[in-house]
Amino acid sequence: MGNFISKLKSLSDKSGNTQAQKSDVSTDGVPPTNGAQQDDELKSAPPPANRSPLQKLSSTLRLPQIADRAAAVANLSYKGRSIYRYKRLWLALFGLAAGGGFAWGYWSLDRTLPSTADIPKFVRRGTLTIKAADGTILQQRGPATRDKLAYKKLPEKLVQAFVASEDHRFYQHSGIDFQSIGRAIAKNVVARDVVEGASTITQQLARIVYLNQEQSLKRKVQEAMMAQKINRELSKEMILERYLNLVYLGSGAYGVGDAAWVFFGKSVNQLTLSETATIAGLPPAPSAYSPLVDLQAAQVRRDIVLARMVQAGYISEAEASAAKAEKLKIKPSTPKKIYSDTPYFTTYVQQQLPKYVSKEVLEEGGLTVDTTLNPKWQKKADSVILGAIRNIGPYEGFGQAAMVVIDPKTGEIRAMVGGDDYKKSQFNRATQAQRQPGSSFKTIVYTTALAAGFSPYDGYLDATYMVDGYKPKNANRKYSGWMSMRDAIAQSVNVIAVKVLIDVGFEPTIKMAKAMGIKSKLLPAYSLALGSSEVNLLEMTNAYATLANKGKFIEAHAIRRIFDRKGRVIYDAKFKAKQAVDIGSVAIITWMLRGVISSGTGQPAALDRPVAGKTGTSENARDLWFIGYIPQLVAGVWLGNDDNQPTGSASATAAELWHNFMVSATKGMKVEKFPELPTIDGRKGTIKAKPVQTNSTSSGFYDPEDTSGSSSGYDGSNPNSSGSGGSSDSYNSGSYSNDNSGSSQYYEPEPSAPSYQAPAAAPAPAPPVNEAPAPPPVVEPAPEPAEPEPPPPPATAPVN
The missing domain is CATH 1.10.3810.10 (Biosynthetic peptidoglycan transglycosylase-like)
Known part of the structure; x- marks a missing residue:
């Protein structure tokens, strides 16, 4: 200790500073407190000129003062030095601990603070922001500015x-x-x-x-x-x-x-x-x-x-x-936030939210919903539908209309119009109205038949027909004789649709409808073929979207993502595609539905590209439908009255509105081809038909006395269906609602549809065994150039 102090004093003396003065030791063992006074004097004294670097260092380190204090401590008694040393040590340790504790506490608390990344995305509790697919705000509800x-x-x-x-x-x-x-x-x-x-x-x-x-x-x-x-x-x-x-x-x-x-x-x-x-x-x-x-x-x-x-x-x-x-x-x-330019769609979105987020999350609010809506297409859909209601409706007898547009490859709802005026009626006719789809349901019947191995060239007899007391009628009350299934759907022939349903069966048809997207209850009745069971426009359009998507069903949806109030994704739509219809059957039914556009009831819907679709009209034209598709887009149109009163219009009007929308929507859109037709000869089905075993049958052949044929008039060429008219209790008259009483409640007219013209010759008697009548001329739609056109075999009569 003495050597250290001597060296320190020596260094101090060399620096030229004032010599430290020794002082008496205080009685309590604490050194005199003249250090602070000397510090003040040192601070106030002017710096000596021409100081050496050693002197400058000595002054900076205050070596004289340190030396004096060290000497004072050295002169203390051992006990005094210990007390002084330990007081300073404990004070230093306490200060160090306090400072360290504060720093650790601050650091720990800072780590628990939330990320500032939430701030740019934050919305207040109770708010709901609904955005279109392009990010524009469709509607905001709750305490938030638009x-x-x-x-x-x-x-x-x-x-x-x-x-x-x-x-x-x-x-x-x-x-x-x-x-x-x-x-x-x-x-x-x-x-x-x-x-x-x-x-x-x-x-x-x-x-x-x-x-x-x-x-x-x-x-x-x-x-x-x-x-x-x-x-x-x-x-x-x-x-x-x-x-x-x-x-x-x-x-x-x-x-x-x-x-x-x-x-x-x-x-x-x-x-x-x-x-x-x-x-x-x-x-x-x-x-x-x-x-x-x-x-x-x-x-x-x-x-x-x-x-x-x-x-x-x-x-x-x-x-x-x-x-x-x-x-x-x-x-x-x-506040502008309560208004919406697309109220039917935004209301539908809000109705769907409980499917994807909990009640507690909805109550907390602050949600932002990214939807699938295309604002440009929505604007055109509004223009087409509202214009029709106000300009055409008064003359053709319909007061309401609806439209749904779906991207078949994703299932996203791209546009939706639910009615004329949301302020007057919040009832969404696209999603809530259960109406009879008419002949538009025939597409599902024929798709089921094709999936069961039927051929589009299979022949059926279009003639007066009664089964279990139910007598379907064609719209024009005329009958055209033998027709292929392809021509029958193009001309929307009711009798043949019922016969195909009987041959393929209720169970496979209803199962196929569900697989394609129909959620409404379907009754196993003969009139099901003519669209007697009520459905809504969204699910029917979704079913056609399955065909446009090569047989893969994706549930139609309006929400892509949902974000919570801090901008975190709490729902991300990922709907898996399910193969509902085999690709071969899809290609054939699409080809058949193209005939509806080129030479059948859907001609007003024709575009500058391949189009497939089907019209539909319920009894007394109460419901007018058209649902059509191209590979990239599907749209469905419905016209009618809320009180179910008959219209004076036709489904051709719905097809024309579909056309008006699609002309705008497809502008600049690449032309894509439908799937190529498979080889039809020898084609096997992917499902099994379960023909309806009827109790009683009027054959409907040209010879009214000949009842030896099959119940439906089917030619018997399908290996999956016997076409037998045998009796069975598995489906009796009581199973078919009130259809089988002969009521015309489910009669399916197509008032504006051009009917298939039968040959000029009078009906011939039933052909002898192993001899088939000559088929009537077949009106073929012009196929897409790139698609192979298989040669049509003649439609044949049943062999007795």
Whole structure:
């Protein structure tokens, strides 16, 4: 110890500084406290000129003072030195522990703070934002502004007004303004009340996004730390942008966009300086300062804000005086968020939400929903359907209409029109109306037959026919003799559709309908072939989308993704495709449905590209349908009346509306080909037919006395179906509802459809055994050039 002190004093002497003076030791064992006094003298003394580097180092390290104190400690008794040493040690350890504990606590708490990445995506509780596929907002519900304003689009004076009013040192502090805190404490102590706050804009944003209004020390600490984190990680511009979009400003207005509309009926860019200052004065007491609640209080608060803007240098005294003299013109307006340009679709989306998120999540709100809607197609669909209701409906007797458009490759609903006027009726005729689909259901019957191995060239006799008391009739009350299935669907022949249903069976047909997307209950009745069971437009369009998607069913849906209030994905639509129909059957039924467009009942739907589709008309033209598709898009149209009154129109009108929409939708769209036809000869089915065993049959052949043929008039060439007219109790008359009584309730007319013309010759008697009548001429639609056209074998009569 002595050697160390001697060296220290020697170094001190060499530096030329004042010699340390020895002092008496105090009785309590503590060295004299002249060190501080010497420090002051040292600080006040002018630095000697021409000092050597050693002298400068000695002065900087204060070596003389250290040497004096070390000597004083050395002169203490052992006990005194121990007490002094341990006091200093314990103080040092305590300080170190306290500092380390504070640092560790701060670090630990900082780690638990949420990520600031949530701030740009944050929406308030209770809100619901519905967006189109391109990101445009379709509707917002709850406490949120319709327009999210970017910082660059915020008026400069509006930003300045809020900064001057709420946080004038916003650009200088680090999220917490300690100067404002000290000033607020002093004022509150003097007033013995809380007369001034010190929360910065950054702290208010932290409270909005992450915290609540709880008055506790813990919340205050969290708020302060979060504010500092926000200030470190986000720009001042982003902080202002989010704050001005989220801050509550009274009267149900959240954000400056809402406030401008609610109080003054205008956008933020149209606000005057007086109106801007009025809105900027609202945050401290949104209800008390609301111009809708107390106009005078709002004006007083406005004047305070204007004065602060002058003080901050944002405006001149003259501008402030002019703004104060301006009389506030309040124009209360309903927030724009409650309106929607696509109300049927957005309502449907909200009805679907409970399928994908829990009740608790819905109640908490703050959700953003990305939908599948194509705004351009929706606008065209609205134009087509509403134009038809208002311009064509009065003359053709229909007062309502609906349309659904689906992307068959994804199942996404791209457009939806549910009726004429949502304000008058919220009933969605695209999703809620259960109506008879008429002949449009025949597509499912024929698809089932093809899947069971039937050939499109299989021949059936179109003639008067009765089965178990049920007598189907054709629309024009005429019969054309022998026809192939392909010609029968093109001309929408009712009798043959019923016969095909009998040969393929109720069970396979209903099962096929369900697999293709039909969810409504289907009754096992003969009239099912003619569309007697009620369905809705969405599910029928979905079934046709299965055909357009090469037999793969994807459930039609309107929602792509759902985000929670912090922007996290809580639902992502991933619908798996299920093979409902084999590709061969799809290719054949599509080819047959192309005949409906080229030479059958759907001719008004023709485009400059291959189209497949089917018309449908229920009894007395109460329901008019057309559903058609190209490989990339499927659309369904329904026309009718809510009270189920007959129309004076035809399904050709629905086909024409489909055409008008698709002309616009396909503009610039690549022409794609339908699947190529398979080899039809010797083709095997993928399902098994289960023919209906009827109780009694009127054959319907040309010779009314000949009852030896099959029940349906089928030619017997299908290996999966015997075509037998044998009796069985498995399906008796009581199983078919009231169809089998002979009622014409489910009669399927096609009033506008050109009927297939029978040969000019009179009906011939039934042919002898092993001899078939010559078939009538077959009207063939022009096939797509690239698709092979198999030669049609002649339709044959049953062999007796």
